[in-house]
Amino acid sequence: MESLRNLLEEIAKKNEYGRPNIAINPVSTGGGNFSSELFTVIVSESDKEDLHLFAKIAIAGEMVRSQMPVDIFMMERLFYLDLLKKFQDIETAHNVPKEKRLPVPKYYGSHTKLYEESIVLENLAEKGFITYDRFKSIDWEYAAKAVESLAKFHALSMAYREKNRREFREFVEKTQFEKEMLINMMSHMFEQRKITTLAVTTEKHKSKLQKYLDTQINVKALLDLFVSTQRPVLNHGDYRTSNLMHRYNEDGTLEVMPVDFQTMIYMSPLYDLLYFIFLGTDEKFRRQHFQDLTDYYHQELSNALRSLKLNPDAIYPKTAFELELKEMLPYGLVIAINGLPIITVETEDAPTMQGDDNTYEQFGNTKTGSLYPERMNGVINDFFRWGIIE
Template identity: 40%
Template sequence: MCDDSIEVINKMLDEIAKANRYDECQIKIKSVSSGGANYTSYLHHVTISAPGKDDLKLFVKLAALGEKIRSAASFIIFEIEDFFYKKLLKTYEAIEERNMVSSEHRLVTPKFYASNDKYCKEVLILEDMTSKGYQAFNRFESIDWKYASKSIQNLAKLHALSIAWSIDDPKDFENNKSLEFNAYISIRLDLLKNSIKNTIEVTRPENKEKIEKFCKEMTEYDVFRGFLNPIRRPVIVHGDYRPSNLLHRKLDNGEYDVVSVDYQTLFKSNPMFDLMYFIFTGSDKNFRKNYFKRTVEHYYKELRAALERLNLAPDDIYPREDFEYELEKMMPFGLLISTFALPIITVQEEDAPKVTKDIDLNDFMALPSSLYKERINDIIDDYIDMGLL
């Protein structure tokens, strides 16, 4: 972290301390490692202490990507996440308040404190959820049913709120340029094609021809774009809804409390994008064998419940036939996104791409781990068994 970035963060923290009346305060900043789970940000835990006050625990994200990678597409690192906390979340909270949604059914997010949008020095400062007992999921493990069910419940709340917004203010929903993804489709497609080379390399010989044919068909521009766009029911998707981007704490009754974080990749798409993404990047073969259908059904059940809490009629807004139609259309996406996301999710920390200002797009290609080889071949087998490959 360079000196001018430290200066930016220190100034922001001083302003937060002043706004929260932390007089004569001490500010401690501790850099933390993501353990190979984050490639776009430098991460820091911050403690602001003052006499007679409880410590204020904050989480700071500082943009780590420099000009080299941004030359491919000029963008502000936390632009979407900033939009989420400053505008969209307030819209969602107003919808929940107007419909008198009980606290247990409301979307929970970290508290937003401040942001800086200066190019290449972007900063986002949020509540440190680990101070409340939340922790990150072990990305090398498979989800279980208890964890999956609560994660899906959280996802349903997120989707239902975006549907409510689209009905409350269709013009703003349709015309919001911050949530359009088309500008980055070509970049995503190029990255995907690069990752597919590793997938083919580790695929068992008897399945190589099948996976090559599948990937060639699925990475045609119009086909790939179809997975990203709305189909019948447009929603604002998380865009990277995997266990690594969720925080959880275990309650006294053994259940999980799950909170989604990292809203950097929100965009307008279809509900199945997040659902397929979550299942195939977070589960192993055993989970899918026992819980795939149950997880899919649980999502639809929870989405209907979330819509009803917002005084919306699920059968009119997202009838069962639309859900099943979108599920069928998006099933190939589970395998396709696995070829891109799983190498990053399963990479060992020592082999993970190093976060530096000089990193470029090609540096995001993680070397296939033994766990990746196992996971991707199991998914390929599942798709063969389902008759989709």
């Protein structure tokens, strides 16, 4: 906490607060965050407008850190200090209107000392932003707006690559994760999660699902497919409702803003899209809108590329997108199996990375919540209905 206060004092000084009062208050995410302690901050001084900030302090213990494929907050610092500036330069160079630009919170500073890593952003809650209830399936309006923001992020990645390939390649090299470590972590969790999944699977699907998972699903092969795509982009990496903030503006329009870029990863744009869909929607939504939402993503990606003076038919034609979606759709099941227990966990049972003895294995053994069987069986029903599992 002392390091955070020192950082906040530096931020206050940069913003011309001479003798500031700094009030720090803890925030609970209700089980939506596992790697950080969160705080709201008010920097105040007489005759000056209050400065409202949001701070994160890393809490991962030594054992969890040794299993992590990237350094805590490294990606997020790279996003705000390097990548975002490149994106904004591209938007400015092409006269993209403000309302069409990638919405992100303002960055104020960060601290990199080991075991005391912290990052400070503007407090979006003061501007009326809230997070979506993770226990509820998203509706079409929210899904569409979230996909619009995702498409802008991916389009800017494509534009950066097209306009400055050498510089983009150098940036991507900075974001490289320990691939084998990630594969081992995900594969181990998947094996644990298969047991959890089959325990709630309806009898009519259980034997066929088990055979499919044992013979057709290989986490390494699926991850390799995402990485080897011909059209990789910088992905958010954890694009779910707990990492999105939204508000209704005075004119009634909805605005959705991505936050928490600490898991950026370079692979197929379908990783983010499938991750968002299978961790944020229920079976009813996907029956009604799966095709609509994937089509809408490509439409918005194409619009964003055009605004950056790029030809979407050359960069990512619809035929290529549809082919990749078909090839990579099985990964949606892996995402659901690995992620839904955490998404639906009851607040009091949510795991934490805090403590030197905690490991990633605890995430594989998370006690599932009451919503989990319904959401998991909804995904399983999809894969039978789509003919992926026979």
